[in-house]
Amino acid sequence: MASSPMAETFPTREHDHDSCIADAIDAAERACRERGLRFTEIRRRVLEIVWNRHAPTGAYDILEELRDDRGSAAPPTVYRALDFLLENGFVHKIESLNAFVGCRRPDGDHAAQFLICGKCRQVGELDDPDIARLIARKARSVGFDVSRQTIEIEGLCRYCAEAAYG
Amino acid sequence: MASSPMAETFPTREHDHDSCIADAIDAAERACRERGLRFTEIRRRVLEIVWNRHAPTGAYDILEELRDDRGSAAPPTVYRALDFLLENGFVHKIESLNAFVGCRRPDGDHAAQFLICGKCRQVGELDDPDIARLIARKARSVGFDVSRQTIEIEGLCRYCAEAAYG
DNA sequence: TTTCGTAATGTTATATTATTGCGTTATCAG
DNA sequence: CTGATAACGCAATAATATAACATTACGAAA
Numbered sequence: 001m002a003s004s005p006m007a008e009t010f011p012t013r014e015h016d017h018d019s020c021i022a023d024a025i026d027a028a029e030r031a032c033r034e035r036g037l038r039f040t041e042i043r044r045r046v047l048e049i050v051w052n053r054h055a056p057t058g059a060y061d062i063l064e065e066l067r068d069d070r071g072s073a074a075p076p077t078v079y080r081a082l083d084f085l086l087e088n089g090f091v092h093k094i095e096s097l098n099a100f101v102g103c104r105r106p107d108g109d110h111a112a113q114f115l116i117c118g119k120c121r122q123v124g125e126l127d128d129p130d131i132a133r134l135i136a137r138k139a140r141s142v143g144f145d146v147s148r149q150t151i152e153i154e155g156l157c158r159y160c161a162e163a164a165y166g
Numbered sequence: 167m168a169s170s171p172m173a174e175t176f177p178t179r180e181h182d183h184d185s186c187i188a189d190a191i192d193a194a195e196r197a198c199r200e201r202g203l204r205f206t207e208i209r210r211r212v213l214e215i216v217w218n219r220h221a222p223t224g225a226y227d228i229l230e231e232l233r234d235d236r237g238s239a240a241p242p243t244v245y246r247a248l249d250f251l252l253e254n255g256f257v258h259k260i261e262s263l264n265a266f267v268g269c270r271r272p273d274g275d276h277a278a279q280f281l282i283c284g285k286c287r288q289v290g291e292l293d294d295p296d297i298a299r300l301i302a303r304k305a306r307s308v309g310f311d312v313s314r315q316t317i318e319i320e321g322l323c324r325y326c327a328e329a330a331y332g
Numbered sequence: 333t334t335t336c337g338t339a340a341t342g343t344t345a346t347a348t349t350a351t352t353g354c355g356t357t358a359t360c361a362g
Numbered sequence: 363c364t365g366a367t368a369a370c371g372c373a374a375t376a377a378t379a380t381a382a383c384a385t386t387a388c389g390a391a392a
Contacts, residue, residue, distance in 0.1 A: 080341080
């Protein structure tokens, strides 16, 4: 496997997907134990589903998969699990897609920037503090006090750009 | 009136709202004439409604107001008008709110950054090229080719921050 | 261990946001 | 005037998200 798949901005084509998922689930489990949170079966399954796709996943796509193994499930089940995962930094919501992706850096707060490939629909996570700082500074300079940044960048990832332009 | 309300990042408390709307409508009308676009009654009304609120407005809020003066109207009427206004840069969509705001700089392309006040719900538009450039540069450095940026910054505007902290 | 309070889940219904498909009307170039 | 195309009307429905309330599971305290 790649030495640290969670740290890649974009998932490489060659990365070991299974262990990448396993790492993410393990990290969430550890974090929950440390913080005294309940990592229930549903929450684990939703996180697995999101990571399995390795691409932004809609709540109703998650719901379908959840039904595959649990027989019945309703929207609130999914949204509640997502709320938990969002609050605790295990997934992010991509506002411009109304969809969810696993977080590659589930420890600690960070202002993330998402790179959304319009071709393969995969999403990379940038987490660049320079960007976050510049935005905070510029906002403050007009008297605005920042609490949250939503930054979603659309374009072509390295792989799709290469395929398109050579 | 304030000398140039359209250029303010945040609408000031004292700005002349009526002329601010009128300016925006006039600008759109001129732009449509120049570009050979049809600025129809519906499109004008939707733009007026969005500017009137001077805050992010949902499609169905627009629909209600539209019904007030036209008797009947269905969702596609609003969404089609919004599509037109979006395509031509007269309004922006705030993805994190599923709502629409008038654009303060309807001429030419620009990567906008939105400042969304969590208290008064007003939205400022930053249009800072430094931010856009830094993001493009950072993205390119990981091989990502940017075509569109969605930047929505939540926090407290100058007025609400003053009210809250003194 | 039992009990009790709270967190999590189940379930039904409904709210909110957005699109599809198709027929009609308006506009403009020729 | 006519024909092509853009805009609009309308009905249905898709897609996303939440409300409200009943039930169950869990963990801490007695």
